[in-house]
Amino acid sequence: MFHVSFRYIFGIPPLILVLLPVASSDCEIEGKDGKQYEKILMVSIDILLNSMNEIGSNCLNNEPNFFRRHLCDDNKEGMFLYRAARKLKQFSKINSTEDFNIHLLRVSEGTLTLLNCTSKEENKFLKEQKKQNDSCFLKRLLQKIKTCWNKILSGTKGH
Amino acid sequence: MKTPQLVGNLGLKGVDIFLTSMPPGYHSNSALPLPEVQCFVFNVEYMNCTWNSSSEPHPTNLTLRYWYRKSDNDTVQECGHYLFSGEITSGCQLQKREIHLYQTFVVQLQDPREPRRQANWTLRLQDLVIPWAPENLTLHDLNESQLELSWSNRYTDQCLQHLVQYRSDRDRSWTEQSVSHGRSFTLPSVDGQKLYTFRVRSRFNPFCGSAQYWSEWSHPVHWGSNTSKENPLLFALEAVLIPLGSIGLIISLICVYFWLERVMPRIPTLKNLEDLVTEYHGNFSAWSGVSKGLAESLQPDYSERLCLVSEIPPKGGALGEGPGGSPCNQHSPYWAPPCYTLKPEN
Numbered sequence: 001m002f003h004v005s006f007r008y009i010f011g012i013p014p015l016i017l018v019l020l021p022v023a024s025s026d027c028e029i030e031g032k033d034g035k036q037y038e039k040i041l042m043v044s045i046d047i048l049l050n051s052m053n054e055i056g057s058n059c060l061n062n063e064p065n066f067f068r069r070h071l072c073d074d075n076k077e078g079m080f081l082y083r084a085a086r087k088l089k090q091f092s093k094i095n096s097t098e099d100f101n102i103h104l105l106r107v108s109e110g111t112l113t114l115l116n117c118t119s120k121e122e123n124k125f126l127k128e129q130k131k132q133n134d135s136c137f138l139k140r141l142l143q144k145i146k147t148c149w150n151k152i153l154s155g156t157k158g159h
Numbered sequence: 160m161k162t163p164q165l166v167g168n169l170g171l172k173g174v175d176i177f178l179t180s181m182p183p184g185y186h187s188n189s190a191l192p193l194p195e196v197q198c199f200v201f202n203v204e205y206m207n208c209t210w211n212s213s214s215e216p217h218p219t220n221l222t223l224r225y226w227y228r229k230s231d232n233d234t235v236q237e238c239g240h241y242l243f244s245g246e247i248t249s250g251c252q253l254q255k256r257e258i259h260l261y262q263t264f265v266v267q268l269q270d271p272r273e274p275r276r277q278a279n280w281t282l283r284l285q286d287l288v289i290p291w292a293p294e295n296l297t298l299h300d301l302n303e304s305q306l307e308l309s310w311s312n313r314y315t316d317q318c319l320q321h322l323v324q325y326r327s328d329r330d331r332s333w334t335e336q337s338v339s340h341g342r343s344f345t346l347p348s349v350d351g352q353k354l355y356t357f358r359v360r361s362r363f364n365p366f367c368g369s370a371q372y373w374s375e376w377s378h379p380v381h382w383g384s385n386t387s388k389e390n391p392l393l394f395a396l397e398a399v400l401i402p403l404g405s406i407g408l409i410i411s412l413i414c415v416y417f418w419l420e421r422v423m424p425r426i427p428t429l430k431n432l433e434d435l436v437t438e439y440h441g442n443f444s445a446w447s448g449v450s451k452g453l454a455e456s457l458q459p460d461y462s463e464r465l466c467l468v469s470e471i472p473p474k475g476g477a478l479g480e481g482p483g484g485s486p487c488n489q490h491s492p493y494w495a496p497p498c499y500t501l502k503p504e505n
Contacts, residue, residue, distance in 0.1 A: 034317070034366040042365055061279070063228055063263075071229065072261065143283070146369075150285050151261040154318055154367035 027078030027117035034153045041110050044103035045146050051100065052139045059136035067140065072148035078115055081152075084145050085111035091138050107145065193221070193268050193278045199372070200288045202314055206258050208266055209242060209250030222271050223251040228263040228281070235267075260285045260368070285368030290314050293321065293342075293359040296380040301345065306382060308357050309343040316342055318367035322360050324376075327353035327383070354383040 031037060066087065072080040088108040092101045194215070198208040208223060215221075223241075226233040236257075242250030264284050269277035293310040301307050312319055323344045324333040338344050349355065358379045363370040439446040 038365055046369075061281075068229075147261050147283060147285065150367050150369075154260070154285075154315065 027082050027115045029078045029081075029115060029152060031114040032152065032155075036110065036114060037149050037153060041107055041149065042146070044106040044110075045142055048100065048103050048107070048142055049139065049146075052135060052142075055135045055139050059139070064137055064140065066137075067144060072144065072151055077148055077152050078117065081111050081145065081148055082115050082117045084141060084148070085109075085115070088138075088141060088145070091141075107142070111145065191216070191276065193270070193276065196223070196266055196268050196278075196280050198264075198266065198280075198282055198284070198287055200258060200260070200284050202291045203258065203260065203288060204255055206253040206284070206287075207242065207250055208238075208253070210268060212244045212247045212249040215247075218247050219270055219272065220248045222248070222269050224267045224269065225251075225253070226265050227259055228265050233265075258284065260288070283368075285363070286370050287372075288363035288368055288370050289372050290319060290361045290363055290374045292375040293361055293377040296357060296359060296377055298357065298380055298382045304348045306346045306349045306355075307343055308346070308359075308380070310359050310377065311342065312361055314361075314363075315367075318363055319361045320364050322362070322373065323357065324359075325355055325357045327355050329353055349383070352384055354381060354385055356381050 070080050070083050085108045088104060088111075092104045092108070096104075194210040194212070196208050196210045198206055200206045208225075210221065212218075212221070223238040224235050225238070226235045238251035238253075240252045240254075241248045242252055261284075264282045265279055266282065267277055267279045291313045293312055295311045297309050299307055299309075308323065308325075310321075321338040321342070321344075323336045323338055325336075325346065326333045327350070336344060344359075346355075356379050359377045360373045360375065362373045435441065435443065435446040
């Protein structure tokens with residue numbers, strides 16, 4: 001009986017604390033009518049992806065860790081976009097053309113503007129793979145952001 | 160030793176190819192390329208992934224496996240419903256419950272006789288959706304000249320954009336109009352004398368995916384009057400020759416009238432006879448409308464001996480002589496009176 005009490009006292013509360021971020025509500029998403037996505041975000045994403053057309057032939061097949069840990073799952077689309085947009089902002093500090101940076105910021109800042117996230121996460125999740133600033137990752141990040149927006153605007157779950 | 164991998168992009172949206180390389184020691188006679196796999200999601204109801212089985216040098220029942228890339232422990236599944244071309248597998252059909260549009264889809268094709276001969280394709284299914292064609296096209300009049308076309312789709316309208324084509328029976332080509340939102344299209348002005356034809360198709364773009372392929376065209380719908388098409392020759396006859404001929408005839412008649420006016424004088428009427436005295440003071444030419452030139456031309460320009468002919472009276476004067484015995488007795492035969500010369504007046 002003592003072992004049972006011990007387990008309940010010292011086992012469950014930490015478990016609750018760990019699971020709390022997972023179970024917490026996702027970010028509120030504005031712009032579900034698609035206007036901002038169609039007029040601003042999609043335009044810049046397509047421009048960026050088109051400029052990276054030749055990238056992919058040398059990219060590895062493995063899924064980067066960032067995308068293994070952060071998925072555009074049901075009810076977590078907002079949080080994924082929040083993290084992906086903040087990750088995208090890092091690439092704007094890399095030396096690239098002015099137009100490229102403008103579109104990067106348009107996507108990242110535009111996405112963050114449409115999100116209202118309750119949990120203010122530290123940048124610790126951004127520290128992982130901070131060195132992964134290669135073009136392959138950037139291209140996949142943009143594709144994932146676009147896919148997640150498509151899912152949100154479709155209004156479907158489980159697809 | 161890390162095995163290199165060859166990755167390429169076919170240029171098709173939603174498709175990235177990953178070809179696994181051959182391990183060391185693999186021989187080239189087994190490195191035959193596999194046919195490309197193409198997948199399309201039909202109205203998010205089922206998906207067909209197909210390949211060209213006839214491209215194989217020997218008939219081979221290639222096997223297809225698929226998984227959704229989420230983690231390292233993705234569940235690999237083999238195709239549960241193969242499609243056949245003759246006796247050879249040529250595709251796989253996945254049902255709705257097996258389709259997850261917004262998860263990275265990986266399909267692998269493998270030669271069962273040479274397991275090392277395999278290829279993977281990474282697809283974004285939301286870019287490969289083809290909706291069903293629009294249905295229930297309906298036309299109704301908004302007012303005298305405006306026409307509204309509406310239709311229905313068997314998928315969420317939010318995810319679809321549409322293309323409307325219309326033409327009349329007088330047009331040679333279609334007129335196109337994109338419809339981004341809603342399921343209706345308004346034609347601002349229509350001619351009730353023409354027969355219009357409308358058709359619509361849809362695409363899964365841009366909100367829910369970036370598909371490039373359109374659906375099939377809807378069944379066409381018609382509006383207007385079904386007048387028979389005119390024969391171009393008949394049209395030329397009616398529109399050109401007849402008006403020109405009529406104008407020419409009228410002009411000819413006018414010319415003839417004026418010519419006759421000049422040539423043929425007016426026949427004087429009796430009721431105007433007193434005008435000869437009151438207005439024209441006995442000037443017959445002016446009153447009759449005969450021009451001076453014409454009147455002069457009617458004057459004889461020759462001289463002719465005028466001979467009166469009468470009978471010479473018999474000898475003895477039996478017929479009775481008048482006083483003076485007039486030689487101009489017209490009733491006496493056998494008498495030749497003197498001849499007079501008629502000269503034209505100057």
